[in-house]
Amino acid sequence: MKFDMPNCGGCKTCELACSFHHQGDFSFAASSIKIIKKNGEAGYIVELLEEGDAGISCDCCVGEEIPLCLEHCAHSDFLREILEEFFSKRRQIAE
Amino acid sequence: MSEHLYAYAGKILRVNLSNGEISTEPTTKYIDDWLGSTGIAIKILYDELQPWVTPYDPMNKLIFGAGALLGTPAIGANKMSVSTLGPVTGGWASGLSDSYVGLHLKYAGYDLLVIEGKASTPVYLWIEDERIEIRDASRLWGKTTWDALDLIREELNDPDLHAVSIGPAGENLVRGACIIQDKNRAFGRCGTGAVMGSKNLKMIIAKGSHAIKVAQPERFMQAVKEYRKLYEGSNLGKYGTLHCYGRKQEISGNNWKNFQESSIPEELFEKIDPRITVKKYEIGPESFPGCGVGGCGRRLHITEGPYKGLKTTSNQWETFSTIQTRLAIEEPTFMVKANALCNQLGLDVNLVGGAIGWAMECYQRGIITEKDTGGMKLEWGDAAVALELAEKIAYRKGFGNILAEGCAKAAQIIGRDSDYYAMHIKGQDLYEVLRGSVGWCLGTATSTRGGGHTTGALITETFPNNDKEKARKVFNIDVDDPLDALSYEGKAQLVKYMEVSHRINNSLGICHYNTISVDINFINLPHIAEFYSAAIGREVSVDDFEEIAMRQLNLEKAFNLRFTDFARADDLPTPRDLAEPIPSGKLRGWRIDRAEYDRLLDEYYELHGWDKETSYPTRATLEKLGLKQVADDLEKINKLGK
Numbered sequence: 001m002k003f004d005m006p007n008c009g010g011c012k013t014c015e016l017a018c019s020f021h022h023q024g025d026f027s028f029a030a031s032s033i034k035i036i037k038k039n040g041e042a043g044y045i046v047e048l049l050e051e052g053d054a055g056i057s058c059d060c061c062v063g064e065e066i067p068l069c070l071e072h073c074a075h076s077d078f079l080r081e082i083l084e085e086f087f088s089k090r091r092q093i094a095e
Numbered sequence: 096m097s098e099h100l101y102a103y104a105g106k107i108l109r110v111n112l113s114n115g116e117i118s119t120e121p122t123t124k125y126i127d128d129w130l131g132s133t134g135i136a137i138k139i140l141y142d143e144l145q146p147w148v149t150p151y152d153p154m155n156k157l158i159f160g161a162g163a164l165l166g167t168p169a170i171g172a173n174k175m176s177v178s179t180l181g182p183v184t185g186g187w188a189s190g191l192s193d194s195y196v197g198l199h200l201k202y203a204g205y206d207l208l209v210i211e212g213k214a215s216t217p218v219y220l221w222i223e224d225e226r227i228e229i230r231d232a233s234r235l236w237g238k239t240t241w242d243a244l245d246l247i248r249e250e251l252n253d254p255d256l257h258a259v260s261i262g263p264a265g266e267n268l269v270r271g272a273c274i275i276q277d278k279n280r281a282f283g284r285c286g287t288g289a290v291m292g293s294k295n296l297k298m299i300i301a302k303g304s305h306a307i308k309v310a311q312p313e314r315f316m317q318a319v320k321e322y323r324k325l326y327e328g329s330n331l332g333k334y335g336t337l338h339c340y341g342r343k344q345e346i347s348g349n350n351w352k353n354f355q356e357s358s359i360p361e362e363l364f365e366k367i368d369p370r371i372t373v374k375k376y377e378i379g380p381e382s383f384p385g386c387g388v389g390g391c392g393r394r395l396h397i398t399e400g401p402y403k404g405l406k407t408t409s410n411q412w413e414t415f416s417t418i419q420t421r422l423a424i425e426e427p428t429f430m431v432k433a434n435a436l437c438n439q440l441g442l443d444v445n446l447v448g449g450a451i452g453w454a455m456e457c458y459q460r461g462i463i464t465e466k467d468t469g470g471m472k473l474e475w476g477d478a479a480v481a482l483e484l485a486e487k488i489a490y491r492k493g494f495g496n497i498l499a500e501g502c503a504k505a506a507q508i509i510g511r512d513s514d515y516y517a518m519h520i521k522g523q524d525l526y527e528v529l530r531g532s533v534g535w536c537l538g539t540a541t542s543t544r545g546g547g548h549t550t551g552a553l554i555t556e557t558f559p560n561n562d563k564e565k566a567r568k569v570f571n572i573d574v575d576d577p578l579d580a581l582s583y584e585g586k587a588q589l590v591k592y593m594e595v596s597h598r599i600n601n602s603l604g605i606c607h608y609n610t611i612s613v614d615i616n617f618i619n620l621p622h623i624a625e626f627y628s629a630a631i632g633r634e635v636s637v638d639d640f641e642e643i644a645m646r647q648l649n650l651e652k653a654f655n656l657r658f659t660d661f662a663r664a665d666d667l668p669t670p671r672d673l674a675e676p677i678p679s680g681k682l683r684g685w686r687i688d689r690a691e692y693d694r695l696l697d698e699y700y701e702l703h704g705w706d707k708e709t710s711y712p713t714r715a716t717l718e719k720l721g722l723k724q725v726a727d728d729l730e731k732i733n734k735l736g737k
């Protein structure tokens with residue numbers, strides 16, 4: 001699922017935090033959050049991987065107090081909204 | 096002890112462009128003594144370059160180093176370095192940049208990349224995990240860094256590829272050519288781009304799919320989380336490095352008309368305030384992995400004026416100061432245009448500002464005339480002329496061919512006593528305003544890379560809102576106000592402290608702008624020791640860091656002694672800084688006191704265990720650091736300190 005995040009700085013710290021959640025180490029490859037460049041416009045696209053996407057899908061950070069991607073984001077207000085929307089959609093699908 | 100090497104990728108990759116040989120060796124043997132990145136690079140350069148090698152010789156080596164903490168979310172850990180024998184000073188050359196290529200290099204399995212030899216035709220290097228290929232780059236040659244990256248992304252249908260590349264300046268062996276990360280970040284100074292050009296290497300692309308592990312993950316992540324709190328409420332990200340504008344005016348740290356004046360004329364201060372420019376044209380932040388301040392880059396879209404339509408992230412203070420105000424250019428958006436152009440051409444902003452600033456001052460004084468310039472009038476404030484000259488420098492056309500040598504060598508070519516107006520340290524164009532900030536001045540003038548404020552200068556002196564009580568604690572120094580920019584007291588000790596801090600940052604890949612370099616409340620050596628110890632699973636203390644950093648510094652120094660004639664006189668500020676008081680502004684009349692400065696330099700050498708007369712390291716100092724062989728080498732060339 002893709003979201004527009006106009007104030008994302010594209011630092012990918014969230015990707016490193018996410019790979020840590022899944023595997024206990026750091027890589028871009030094992031992240032369920034992908035930061036994708038936009039063409040010239042401000043911000044980045046935030047993609048959260050789901051079943052069926054290539055890669056490890058986001059498990060809504062089960063077992064963590066705060067989602068790790070969010071915890072390490074320096075522009076977290078927007079990311080929080082994105083995660084809330086994503087999590088609630090996931091819940092709807094699950095129900 | 097476990098066999099696994101944590102935090103590091105574990106290998107050094109060597110690529111020989113002359114014969115196509117590719118090999119690897121373990122990083123392990125270098126780690127304890129040299130730490131990583133810049134530290135390992137100077138060791139390799141010192142050991143492997145024969146003393147008769149010259150910068151553009153295929154025997155020279157170009158070494159990229161991903162900081163030891165790269166690939167982890169440690170605060171500010173995203174810097175890759177490049178080191179070589181440089182064409183500007185003729186000695187140690189080094190530059191760093193935020194770099195996704197650095198992260199990918201580590202994820203591909205390599206801590207450093209050593210480029211050797213010279214390709215017979217233009218090539219680029221492809222690094223994808225174990226797959227290393229030297230590929231044809233003839234269609235990229237001649238292109239700007241922006242066009243070359245667009246072309247390769249399109250060809251390979253991968254819009255997220257990251258690359259470091261050179262532009263026309265590097266191809267044309269402009270002495271101050273630099274290497275550009277993607278489009279908007281530069282491995283500044285020292286002419287490393289020209290060395291890359293001399294090897295016919297246009298670009299390096301890295302893609303890594305492996306992971307980096309730390310030894311004590313919980314402790315490590317706990318430290319990251321806790322230290323992130325130090326940045327809450329900081330506004331250093333808001334304008335990035337332009338944040339220092341007001342403070343610079345207060346301490347007479349602004350460059351106006353090639354350092355003739357140290358402040359922006361009051362009537363222009365607001366008009367060209369670069370923070371206002373950023374506020375007006377900002378469309379979003381631009382940041383890099385781990386950055387504590389949320390990114391110092393600002394994406395700008397210029398919607399009016401002569402550069403209307405330009406979209407770029409170029410809001411670096413250094414460009415504003417070293418080109419725009421040095422050349423007295425009043426158009427507020429000029430800094431954005433100039434920075435973008437330099438990045439496209441692969442030009443160091445300080446060489447551009449330094450050479451053109453020197454030329455404009457010589458023109459003002461009638462030393463250079465239109466006969467020299469091919470008919471160009473070099474009036475202060477002429478933005479179009481500045482941009483035209485930057486292009487001419489990159490392509491070595493007309494008068495640009497002389498300016499491409501940098502101000503020090505250009506002054507030698509022109510003669511006519513023009514060297515007094517060539518503002519440089521050890522032959523490298525200067526950006527730092529030295530009068531009015533003593534610790535900043537000492538750190539810059541003594542720097543082994545030839546000026547620059549990232550290997551020892553007390554940057555904190557020049558940044559706003561730093562508290563003296565806190566500074567006393569952080570620097571562990573007993574003087575009244577360690578950040579009093581006009582005081583000589585304690586400055587030798589503080590510069591030594593910063594030499595350690597900067598070298599540890601550079602070796603681990605941590606951004607100075609995320610540390611006490613700019614804000615006394617940010618992370619410092621003890622925090623970084625905690626990151627590093629948790630990452631590698633062995634306790635490394637601040638004292639260990641100090642020893643490693645001093646070993647590095649002494650080797651940089653010895654490397655310079657081998658390849659250059661540098662001595663005590665080369666650790667002085669420029670002749671103008673010593674001869675003229677500050678002519679106007681808040682510090683009008685203040686001057687560097689030559690006797691005080693000499694006393695400070697004595698104190699500085701003494702603290703380092705270097706000979707006061709020559710600046711050379713002594714045998715005792717070198718041997719204490721485990722550098723006996725280096726002492727023997729220096730003795731042979733008569734450059735061992737007494």
Ligand code: SF4
Nearest residue numbers: 018033058061067069
């Ligand atoms: S919430 Fe999802 S994307 Fe974010 S860190 Fe957790 S698993 Fe990764």
Ligand code: SF4
Nearest residue numbers: 008009011012014073
């Ligand atoms: S979402 Fe946050 S952490 Fe991720 S890239 Fe954007 S700014 Fe950085």
Ligand code: SF4
Nearest residue numbers: 383386390391606608
């Ligand atoms: S402050 Fe700027 S240079 Fe430093 S890590 Fe952040 S984005 Fe990079």
